[in-house]
Amino acid sequence: MVADPSIVETTELRKSYDDVEAIRGLNLQVPAGSICGFLGRNGAGKTTTIKVLLGMARPTSGQARVFGLAVDAQQASLDIRRRTGFVSDDKDLYGYMTVEGMIRFTTAFFPRWRGDLERRYLRAFELPVGRKVKALSRGMRTKLALLLALCRGAELLILDEPTSGLDPAMTEEVLQALVTHVASEEMTVFFSSHQIAEVDQIADRVVIIHRGQAVLTGSLDDIRQNFRRIQLVFDGDAPEPAFRAPGVKRVWRKGRVLTVLSSEGADGILDEARALSPVSVDVVPVTLKEIFLETVATED
Amino acid sequence: MLWYKSWEETRWRFLIGLVVLMCSAVGTVVAYPQLVKLLPLAPRLDLSGEIGRRVTEAIELAREYRGYVWSQWFRQNMMQMWALFAVLLGTGGLLSQASGGGTLFTLSLPATRNRLLGVRAATGLAELLVLAFIPSLLLPVLSPAIGQAYGIGDALIHSACMFLAGAVFFSLAFLLSTVFSDIWRPPLIVLCGAAVLALCEPVLPGLSRYSLFRVMSAEVYFRGGGLPWLGLFASAAVSVAMLYAATRNIARQDF
Numbered sequence: 001m002v003a004d005p006s007i008v009e010t011t012e013l014r015k016s017y018d019d020v021e022a023i024r025g026l027n028l029q030v031p032a033g034s035i036c037g038f039l040g041r042n043g044a045g046k047t048t049t050i051k052v053l054l055g056m057a058r059p060t061s062g063q064a065r066v067f068g069l070a071v072d073a074q075q076a077s078l079d080i081r082r083r084t085g086f087v088s089d090d091k092d093l094y095g096y097m098t099v100e101g102m103i104r105f106t107t108a109f110f111p112r113w114r115g116d117l118e119r120r121y122l123r124a125f126e127l128p129v130g131r132k133v134k135a136l137s138r139g140m141r142t143k144l145a146l147l148l149a150l151c152r153g154a155e156l157l158i159l160d161e162p163t164s165g166l167d168p169a170m171t172e173e174v175l176q177a178l179v180t181h182v183a184s185e186e187m188t189v190f191f192s193s194h195q196i197a198e199v200d201q202i203a204d205r206v207v208i209i210h211r212g213q214a215v216l217t218g219s220l221d222d223i224r225q226n227f228r229r230i231q232l233v234f235d236g237d238a239p240e241p242a243f244r245a246p247g248v249k250r251v252w253r254k255g256r257v258l259t260v261l262s263s264e265g266a267d268g269i270l271d272e273a274r275a276l277s278p279v280s281v282d283v284v285p286v287t288l289k290e291i292f293l294e295t296v297a298t299e300d
Numbered sequence: 301m302l303w304y305k306s307w308e309e310t311r312w313r314f315l316i317g318l319v320v321l322m323c324s325a326v327g328t329v330v331a332y333p334q335l336v337k338l339l340p341l342a343p344r345l346d347l348s349g350e351i352g353r354r355v356t357e358a359i360e361l362a363r364e365y366r367g368y369v370w371s372q373w374f375r376q377n378m379m380q381m382w383a384l385f386a387v388l389l390g391t392g393g394l395l396s397q398a399s400g401g402g403t404l405f406t407l408s409l410p411a412t413r414n415r416l417l418g419v420r421a422a423t424g425l426a427e428l429l430v431l432a433f434i435p436s437l438l439l440p441v442l443s444p445a446i447g448q449a450y451g452i453g454d455a456l457i458h459s460a461c462m463f464l465a466g467a468v469f470f471s472l473a474f475l476l477s478t479v480f481s482d483i484w485r486p487p488l489i490v491l492c493g494a495a496v497l498a499l500c501e502p503v504l505p506g507l508s509r510y511s512l513f514r515v516m517s518a519e520v521y522f523r524g525g526g527l528p529w530l531g532l533f534a535s536a537a538v539s540v541a542m543l544y545a546a547t548r549n550i551a552r553q554d555f
Contacts, residue, residue: 017554056407057554074412082410094402096308108301109409145405 007032007188013062015048022048024212030190037199038192040209046192050160085149089160091141095134099127112153121147139170150181159191196289208295216295227286228266232258232278245269306423314427317385321435328373329442350502365448374458375517383469387490389424390473413550432463461518465535471542478549
């Protein structure tokens with residue numbers, strides 16, 4: 001089986017602002033057709049990565065490609081933006097334009113603009129076409145920004161914290177619209193978030209970024225399958241073993257309990273653990289939230 | 301559509317400028333008969349110093365309608381107001397809050413930064429062109445109503461000089477708007493610079509022959525000389541250089 005080509009790919013990507021290194025050797029692949037959640041704490045480098053991909057910031061070193069095109073070449077960057085829908089974190093649009101004016105303005109840049117989707121989302125999002133953007137609520141502005149991204153006929157959607165500042169009901173509405181759209185249109189989605197629940201809900205692939213580096217990349221199913229917590233209970237105080245099995249992310253002791261977090265299944269660790277003669281062994285799956293917190297904590 | 305965006309962002313500044321300048325032009329014409337009545341009182345005034353010299357000169361110029369129009373309109377009212385609106389129209393752009401936000405949205409569009417800036421500059425300059433010519437062309441149109449005549453050729457030449465030389469103010473505000481993201485510093489810096497330039501004329505009379513304001517008002521042409529080609533060329537070159545610097549500045553910036 002041939003692997004899906006990467007729509008987004010970065011190799012040893014670095015970006016510095018004066019003395020601050022926002023991205024520090026980021027290696028990233030987003031396969032075609034995937035919904036990739038880009039998880040990270042505030043200031044982890046998510047927005048900077050997105051800005052580099054869209055030509056808004058220039059890489060200090062390393063490579064970044066979208067559709068196989070170098071992001072720092074002017075003509076290539078134009079092609080990338082022509083084929084990409086984008087929603088920024090601040091959902092900042094032109095306050096002086098009406099909703100309709102904003103749509104007409106955007107239409108002019110995208111020859112493959114989807115009038116049918118525009119009508120559908122105008123109805124579904126109940127956007128007041130005659131109202132000025134500055135008079136819209138944040139939720140409405142998010143919906144408008146999403147409409148402007150979805151109707152471009154884009155092959156790739158890049159969304160920076162698409163649900164930030166929205167209430168749970170609005171968040172759900174936006175996510176559902178996104179999932180429905182991606183299901184009906186063949187496209188790749190790369191969206192940043194620090195809301196683990198929404199990544200869990202819609203992504204099939206995840207990249208966790210921490211301090212400018214990708215610390216975990218893979219399909220969500222594989223990650224869920226491979227991450228295991230192994231809990232060993234002993235008669236007396238738990239020993240301090242040095243596990244040689246691959247994938248040991250963290251080992252911690254508390255009284256008679258020894259807990260091991262593994263990113264490569266439990267089998268290898270169980271083989272070693274049995275030699276320690278525990279009185280009980282439990283292997284439990286790990287949630288994405290725990291994986292995220294443990295991964296970030298381990299890197300710290 | 302970038303033209304539409306630029307127009308939307310600047311239209312109120314432009315329209316207010318147009319109305320103010322047109323009202324001022326009308327006021328300049330209709331005030332002349334009243335001024336003529338007051339002229340016989342002028343010799344009684346005791347005027348001394350640089351300001352006195354200038355007032356005396358303005359009175360002398362006002363004895364003839366062409367001199368009055370140049371002194372009152374092209375050298376004073378229009379020049380001050382037009383320069384102000386040149387600065388205001390030059391303020392704003394990609395970085396600025398004056399553009400109504402949406403910087404990242406704009407940058408996500410398939411348009412180069414040069415094109416974004418080029419359209420913004422061209423829109424502003426086109427609006428300034430209108431501000432330079434339309435109010436001034438009211439002078440030859442309205443003058444017959446008060447029994448005077450003003451040549452349309454003179455109006456066109458003075459307006460062209462105002463535009464070509466005064467574009468320096470627009471370009472400087474435009475350049476500074478690529479440096480500062482707030483809406484206050486660019487116009488304040490340019491207006492302070494203009495005020496210093498204006499104050500230099502009476503304080504350092506020797507330098508006044510090189511003054512930008514002198515080129516803007518086409519004083520040499522008014523006094524019977526030719527067009528101030530050197531001044532116009534130098535001003536235009538400075539404007540082009542500053543607009544180019546603005547594009548280079550935006551091209552190298554991270555957002």
